[in-house]
Amino acid sequence: MSQVSSRPRFLGFTLIEVLLALMIFSTLSMAANQIFRNVITSNTQTEEVGDALKSLQRTILIMDSDFRQILARPYRNSEEKPKDQLIELADGFLDSNSDGIRFVRGGWINPQQLYPRGDVVKVGYRIQDDTLQRLRWMYPDDSSAMEPAVMTVMKDVESMKFEVYDDGKWQKTWEKPFVMPKGLRVKLETKRYGELTQIYVLPGQTLPKTSSGEFAK
Numbered sequence: 001m002s003q004v005s006s007r008p009r010f011l012g013f014t015l016i017e018v019l020l021a022l023m024i025f026s027t028l029s030m031a032a033n034q035i036f037r038n039v040i041t042s043n044t045q046t047e048e049v050g051d052a053l054k055s056l057q058r059t060i061l062i063m064d065s066d067f068r069q070i071l072a073r074p075y076r077n078s079e080e081k082p083k084d085q086l087i088e089l090a091d092g093f094l095d096s097n098s099d100g101i102r103f104v105r106g107g108w109i110n111p112q113q114l115y116p117r118g119d120v121v122k123v124g125y126r127i128q129d130d131t132l133q134r135l136r137w138m139y140p141d142d143s144s145a146m147e148p149a150v151m152t153v154m155k156d157v158e159s160m161k162f163e164v165y166d167d168g169k170w171q172k173t174w175e176k177p178f179v180m181p182k183g184l185r186v187k188l189e190t191k192r193y194g195e196l197t198q199i200y201v202l203p204g205q206t207l208p209k210t211s212s213g214e215f216a217k
Contacts, residue, residue: 100126101126157191179205186199
């Protein structure tokens with residue numbers, strides 16, 4: 001008759017099995033952590049691209065609203081007589097780090113005439129500290145005491161260039177008195193999108209003279 005051994009039997013994992021399990025768990029943890037990091041990075045990049053695109057769309061909307069409604073109207077800049085040029089543009093104009101521009105536009109919404117102003121406003125654009133700024137004066141004919149309202153339109157804009165079209169060619173300066181060019185080309189150099197170019201059709205008209213010999217508004 002066989003005898004059953006009374007010695008206890010110990011069941012468990014060997015050291016090699018434990019080490020192998022730990023290695024597999026560590027590998028899976030590292031892979032999951034890397035996937036999580038990639039998801040966070042991708043989400044951040046998506047938000048940055050989305051915000052940049054919204055900023056660009058907003059900039060185009062604002063500039064289109066201004067440049068498409070330029071008026072051939074004389075205006076005063078703290079002087080007794082109106083400016084000879086219906087549109088002013090030059091390098092460093094309005095304390096710009098690049099080109100600057102100023103003109104009068106119409107179509108400024110005033111619902112039911114609730115505000116003490118008309119629908120004509122004087123606006124300007126400039127670059128300062130890689131930021132595109134819009135300047136707005138309350139009235140087209142202002143005094144030296146009136147400071148323009150400055151609005152940040154778009155950041156990371158390195159430069160801005162303007163050219164006007166007249167006599168069959170593009171020009172970087174405009175000196176014709178009381179004459180509006182036929183076109184305006186705007187070039188923005190941005191850090192994210194590179195060079196952006198937009199062309200606007202302008203009235204291209206010459207203001208008639210009144211009986212006194214002055215140009216009509």
